[in-house]
Structures are given as structure tokens and as C-alpha cells.
Amino acid sequence: MSDGMSGRIEGAQDARDLVELATSEDSVGELLRRGLDWLTRVVRFDLATLFLLKEGRLVSVAARGPLANAKVRQHTLNLAEFPSLRQALETRRARAFTEEDHSHGDGDPFDGVLDLPPGHSCMVVPLCAGERVYGVLSLDRAECETYPQPVVDLVEVYGQMLATALQAAEQRATFEQMHRQDHEHAKLLEAQLGGDSEGILETSLSPMMRDLARRAKQVAETDTPVLITGETGTGKERLARAIHRWSSRADHPFVTLNCAAIPAGLLESELFGHVKGAFTGATKDRAGRFQMANGGTLLLDEVGELPVELQAKLLRALQEKTFEPVGSDKTVRADVRILAATHVDLQQAIAQKRFREDLYYRLSVFPLRLPPLRERLEDLPQLCAFLLEEQARRTGRRGMKATPAGLERLEAYEWPGNLRELANALERATILTRGTELGAESFDLPTGGAGAVSRGPQASAPAEAPAVEASLKPGAVPTLAAVQREHIMKVLTLTRGRVYGPGGAAALLGLKPSTLQSRMKKLGIARLDQFVVDEV
Structure with missing residues (x-):
């Protein structure tokens, strides 16, 4: 196999490797560095320089070869001063320069940076992919000869593949940025929801x-x-x-x-x-x-x-x-x-x-x-502040807070709907209250039925009381249900109507709260405001 054919095969494989690298490497600089390393298999040079186009200027971003030095790596060119470079970018065609081009054209791009002999080998390859123009690749040799056209054509293809790799790296970076933005947006939405x-x-x-x-x-x-x-x-x-x-x-x-x-x-x-x-x-x-x-x-x-x-x-x-x-x-x-x-x-x-x-x-x-909320009422102040702040982000009503009297009103309720019902009650109170303080009068809560706890000094006797009292007359033997009913009512009076939590009626009776509620319903005391609660 000829050296030319071998170089073409290696160059094609290198180009494919470049595209793969562009989709996997984090650094564009690494992509460019390795691209120049692989270029040594395709063409001989003493200096290979990659210039990227930035706001009308060609900025050196990578250099390889014996002539590469710090000045070359920091070199910049004003594109307006080099019509031949601008033409290469506009036509998207690689070009080998001769001594006549440098003498009568726009000069050598490395004048003042490198001491290259007149007529030295020089090639400029545009880096273009799709609608994008990324920059140019320049190749220089100290020998005074012109790069043959077949070599120029081969490096032009290599430049196109390098530009494609740059495009893939750019798209990957854009995709990752969009992914990060989407992720942050999703986290924000999740925080707002949860x-x-x-x-x-x-x-x-x-x-x-x-x-x-x-x-x-x-x-x-x-x-x-x-x-x-x-x-x-x-x-x-x-x-x-x-x-x-x-x-x-x-x-x-x-x-x-x-x-x-x-x-x-x-x-x-x-x-x-x-x-x-x-x-x-x-x-x-x-x-x-x-x-x-x-x-x-x-x-x-x-x-x-x-x-x-x-x-x-x-x-x-x-x-x-x-x-x-x-x-x-x-x-x-x-x-x-x-x-x-x-x-x-x-x-x-x-x-x-x-x-x-x-x-x-x-x-x-x-x-x-x-x-349930009724088993963790000690968290009620904190939960109110949290839910009000959460609602403020959604409604714009900031600075709302429950007063001590308002919290006391909330603590007197059993909250069968738990946090969801509490959030609804707070939002309703926020709508109905003109100021920022939510007092007891701000909360429209049920006063009887499920969820209500009587805290008043007196409450009407239950309708079933006469029948129970009759069963407790001297000489009469009370039923087990009557005894249980009386005992539960006494304990509820002692706990001021509280069923749940430490010190609640269920704890004092050694029952599960759900079991006590079921028994109260069976004994006709399901409504907690049907018994007398004496103030201590």
C-alpha cells in the first residue's frame, strides 16, 4: 500500500475519531490539541496553528510543531487586514500560498512573530461546517516549496472533518447547558410543588x-x-x-x-x-x-x-x-x-x-x-408559617401570620382533613382578612360535628342522658354500655375534649384513638360537644 493511500486511510480514521471525541470530551481545547497531533500523519509541517474566529479577529488557540512557541500561541490577526484569509473563509476552499502571494498580497500572517524565509511552504485551510465559520488552520514549513495540490485537497477534507467535530462539540455544550437549565427549572418547580x-x-x-x-x-x-x-x-x-x-x-x-x-x-x-x-x-x-x-x-x-x-x-x-x-x-x-x-x-x-x-x-x-395533624399539634405554629409562606409565593400575599389567639382557635379543632384542610383554612382566612394578622375571628371552622372540640364552660347535655340517668337510679343495675359511656365522658371532660396525642383521652384510657372514636360513636357520644367541659 502506498504512503499516500495509507495516509488517506489513517486520516479518515482520525477524522472519525475526532467526531467521536467531540461527543465525549469535556474540553474543546483537548479536541483541538489531539486534532493537531493526528494532522502529523497526513502532512508534513514545522508549524500547525489553529485560529478561531472571534468578533472579526482570528485568535490562535492551539499550535504544534518545532516552530510553535509562546508568541505563536498568543498571536491574533485582524481579518480585515488579510484579504487572502477572508477569501479562503468566503470560498470555503483551502489554498497553498507561493512566494509571489506573500510578496504582492497581504503579507505573511506570522510577520514579526517568526523569521520564516521568503517562499516558504504555507497553506491556509478554512474550518467551516453547516452555516458556521469557525476559523482557519494554517500550516507552515521552513522549506521553500509550495504544497502540492493533492496534499492541499487532503488537508481541506481533514479541515472539514475538524470543523464538523467542533460543531459537534458546540452542540454538545449547548445541549448540556439546556439540560442544566431544564434541570434547575425542574428543581425549582419541584420545590414550589413540594x-x-x-x-x-x-x-x-x-x-x-x-x-x-x-x-x-x-x-x-x-x-x-x-x-x-x-x-x-x-x-x-x-x-x-x-x-x-x-x-x-x-x-x-x-x-x-x-x-x-x-x-x-x-x-x-x-x-x-x-x-x-x-x-x-x-x-x-x-x-x-x-x-x-x-x-x-x-x-x-x-x-x-x-x-x-x-x-x-x-x-x-x-x-x-x-x-x-x-x-x-x-x-x-x-x-x-x-x-x-x-x-x-x-x-x-x-x-x-x-x-x-x-x-x-x-x-x-x-x-x-x-x-395525622391532631397527633402533632405542637407543630401547628411552624406548619402555619410554612404554609402561609408557600401560599405567598403563589398568591403574592406576603407577611401573613397567625396570632396567638388564631393559633389557639386552630388548636381547638381536630383537623379531619389534616394538612390539606389546614392549608385551605389558612388560604380562606388570608382572603377574608384585610391586614396581615390572622386572629381567631379570621378562621371559619366548624363548631360542631366531625373535627370540632368543645372548649366552652358549659355544653348542653346529650339527648340520651335521661335514659342513662334512669338506668342509674337507686335499685337499678346500670348496663355495661352506660358505665362505659359515663367513664369516657369523664375522661373527655378531664382532657378538655382532646382525644389524640400525649395526655389525650385515648392515651389515658389505654386505647388507640381510632378505637376510642369508634366506641364513642357506638355509645352515642360521637359529637365531642355533647358533654360538659368544666374549666379548671
């Missing part, structure tokens, strides 16, 4: 919330599935977002799917995606939540509402980390960390054959229970 959940958890005054935060941070460092349970409105999605941001996947997507909000017929497509033509209306391929969350976290909210027929497919996706989009026989792999949340009693759902037991054990490797 709030500073981590701070609220970690600074809670409630011992059970602090313990919950500690356990959540521990499991966040792993890829273990987490099942978050709790009443509706307790902030299960906020906790899930906090776990995601504490994890090593924080820089990757956090994707949610509310299993109760999507029709059963569309849930499989939402989870696993579909291909074009999979069903009526599937006009193009569409990625599912598993693919969207690849590398990150997927929250299956209200997982207890997932149709039984889809639970087996979800179980397989969790076990094998693979699935098939609807209408496709191609297996797709996704690296996803699963969090699940529900207010449904999944054990009861299993007993009723509404939830698969094997899926339950797959999801509940690390269960976390979020307590």
Missing part, C-alpha cells in the same frame, strides 16, 4: 415526626421500596419528595402517578407506555411513567386503588425491572426506585381480595406512617 418538606420534617417539635424523619433519611440512602401510609391530607407526597431529595437519585426525575385519578382502562398505558396503533387514539408512541422516571423515583400515589388485574404486571415490573409497553412485544428496562402511598388499609384490602398480598410485601419493605 415545598421545603425536608426542613419541616427535620425541625418538627413532635417526637414521632422527628423519628419519622430520621427513618426516612436512613431509607433514602438505599433503593428499598417504601410504603407511606396515613390519613388523607397528611402530606404523603411531600414525604416522598423529601425521600427523593435525600437520595442519590436527587438529580434525576421524580415522577408521580395517582392511581385513583386515572380511569382503569388507561392506567396500564400511563404506567408502561404504549406504541402507535396499540388502541384507538394511540396515534404515536408514548413513554409511560416507568420510562419517564428512569434513573430516578416513581411515586405510586393511592396505590390501594390500583385495579387487581394490573397489580400482577406491576409486581413483575418491580421484580424484574422490565416491562412491555401496551401493544408491543419488546421488553423495556428501567432503573426506577419505587415509593408507594395510600390511605387505604391494605391488610383489609388483602382480606377482601382487592389487593394482592405478594404486591403488598414487595411495596412495604420499609413502611412509614405519617401521623
Whole structure:
């Protein structure tokens, strides 16, 4: 094989390597340096210099060869003073210069920088790709001869490939910048949606919330599935977002799917995606939540509402980390960390054959229970400040705060809707209040029924009282229900109507709060304002 043919093959391979380098290296400087190194296989030179075009000037950014020195690497040329260079860029054609060109043209670009003999070998190669003009590559030799045209043509091709590599590097840099911007935008949106959940958890005054935060941070460092349970409105999605941001996947997507909000017929497509033509209306391929969350976290909210027929497919996706989009026989792999949340009693759902037991054990490797607001009322001032600040970012009403009287009014309520109901109450109070202070009168809360706690000095006796009193007359034997009813009412009076939390009626009676509430309803004292609360 001739040297020329060998040089062409090596040059073509080098050019391909340059393009590959442009898509993988972080530094454009490294790309240019290695480009000049590979150029030595294509053509002989004593100096190869890369000039990039910047605001009408050609600025030296890299140089190779025996004649390369600090002056060459800092050399700049005003393009307006070198018509021959400008012509090369306009025509996009490489050109070999002769002694006559330098004598009668615009002079040597390295005059005053290098002492090259008249008539030395000189070549200028434009670096152009697409619509962009990146600069020129100049080659110089101390020998007094002209570069032959076949060599000029070969280096011109090499220059085109180098320019293509520069274009690829530029596009990669633009893409990475856009990706960083999108990532920052996504983080901002996530912060606006989820709030500073981590701070609220970690600074809670409630011992059970602090313990919950500690356990959540521990499991966040792993890829273990987490099942978050709790009443509706307790902030299960906020906790899930906090776990995601504490994890090593924080820089990757956090994707949610509310299993109760999507029709059963569309849930499989939402989870696993579909291909074009999979069903009526599937006009193009569409990625599912598993693919969207690849590398990150997927929250299956209200997982207890997932149709039984889809639970087996979800179980397989969790076990094998693979699935098939609807209408496709191609297996797709996704690296996803699963969090699940529900207010449904999944054990009861299993007993009723509404939830698969094997899926339950797959999801509940690390269960976390979020307590209702009534069990963490010590956090009420902090939660109010947090929610008001969160609303201020959305509504613009800044500086709103709950007064001590307002907080006392809020503490007297049981909050069956938990944080969601509290947020609604605060927003309603913010709308109705002219100033910035939310007092007791600012809060329009129920005074009876579920959620209400009587704090007044007197309350009307319950309608059932005469029947109970009759059963307690001398000579009459009271029923067990009557005795239980009287005892519960005394304890409720002692605790000023508080059922939940330390010092609450449930704690004093040694019962679960939910058990006590159920028994109160059965005994006809479901309404907490039906008994007398004496002021101490």
C-alpha cells in the first residue's frame, strides 16, 4: 500500500475519531490539541496553528510543531487586514500560498512573530461546517516549496472533518447547558410543588415526626421500596419528595402517578407506555411513567386503588425491572426506585381480595406512617408559617401570620382533613382578612360535628342522658354500655375534649384513638360537644 493511500486511510480514521471525541470530551481545547497531533500523519509541517474566529479577529488557540512557541500561541490577526484569509473563509476552499502571494498580497500572517524565509511552504485551510465559520488552520514549513495540490485537497477534507467535530462539540455544550437549565427549572418547580418538606420534617417539635424523619433519611440512602401510609391530607407526597431529595437519585426525575385519578382502562398505558396503533387514539408512541422516571423515583400515589388485574404486571415490573409497553412485544428496562402511598388499609384490602398480598410485601419493605395533624399539634405554629409562606409565593400575599389567639382557635379543632384542610383554612382566612394578622375571628371552622372540640364552660347535655340517668337510679343495675359511656365522658371532660396525642383521652384510657372514636360513636357520644367541659 502506498504512503499516500495509507495516509488517506489513517486520516479518515482520525477524522472519525475526532467526531467521536467531540461527543465525549469535556474540553474543546483537548479536541483541538489531539486534532493537531493526528494532522502529523497526513502532512508534513514545522508549524500547525489553529485560529478561531472571534468578533472579526482570528485568535490562535492551539499550535504544534518545532516552530510553535509562546508568541505563536498568543498571536491574533485582524481579518480585515488579510484579504487572502477572508477569501479562503468566503470560498470555503483551502489554498497553498507561493512566494509571489506573500510578496504582492497581504503579507505573511506570522510577520514579526517568526523569521520564516521568503517562499516558504504555507497553506491556509478554512474550518467551516453547516452555516458556521469557525476559523482557519494554517500550516507552515521552513522549506521553500509550495504544497502540492493533492496534499492541499487532503488537508481541506481533514479541515472539514475538524470543523464538523467542533460543531459537534458546540452542540454538545449547548445541549448540556439546556439540560442544566431544564434541570434547575425542574428543581425549582419541584420545590414550589413540594415545598421545603425536608426542613419541616427535620425541625418538627413532635417526637414521632422527628423519628419519622430520621427513618426516612436512613431509607433514602438505599433503593428499598417504601410504603407511606396515613390519613388523607397528611402530606404523603411531600414525604416522598423529601425521600427523593435525600437520595442519590436527587438529580434525576421524580415522577408521580395517582392511581385513583386515572380511569382503569388507561392506567396500564400511563404506567408502561404504549406504541402507535396499540388502541384507538394511540396515534404515536408514548413513554409511560416507568420510562419517564428512569434513573430516578416513581411515586405510586393511592396505590390501594390500583385495579387487581394490573397489580400482577406491576409486581413483575418491580421484580424484574422490565416491562412491555401496551401493544408491543419488546421488553423495556428501567432503573426506577419505587415509593408507594395510600390511605387505604391494605391488610383489609388483602382480606377482601382487592389487593394482592405478594404486591403488598414487595411495596412495604420499609413502611412509614405519617401521623395525622391532631397527633402533632405542637407543630401547628411552624406548619402555619410554612404554609402561609408557600401560599405567598403563589398568591403574592406576603407577611401573613397567625396570632396567638388564631393559633389557639386552630388548636381547638381536630383537623379531619389534616394538612390539606389546614392549608385551605389558612388560604380562606388570608382572603377574608384585610391586614396581615390572622386572629381567631379570621378562621371559619366548624363548631360542631366531625373535627370540632368543645372548649366552652358549659355544653348542653346529650339527648340520651335521661335514659342513662334512669338506668342509674337507686335499685337499678346500670348496663355495661352506660358505665362505659359515663367513664369516657369523664375522661373527655378531664382532657378538655382532646382525644389524640400525649395526655389525650385515648392515651389515658389505654386505647388507640381510632378505637376510642369508634366506641364513642357506638355509645352515642360521637359529637365531642355533647358533654360538659368544666374549666379548671
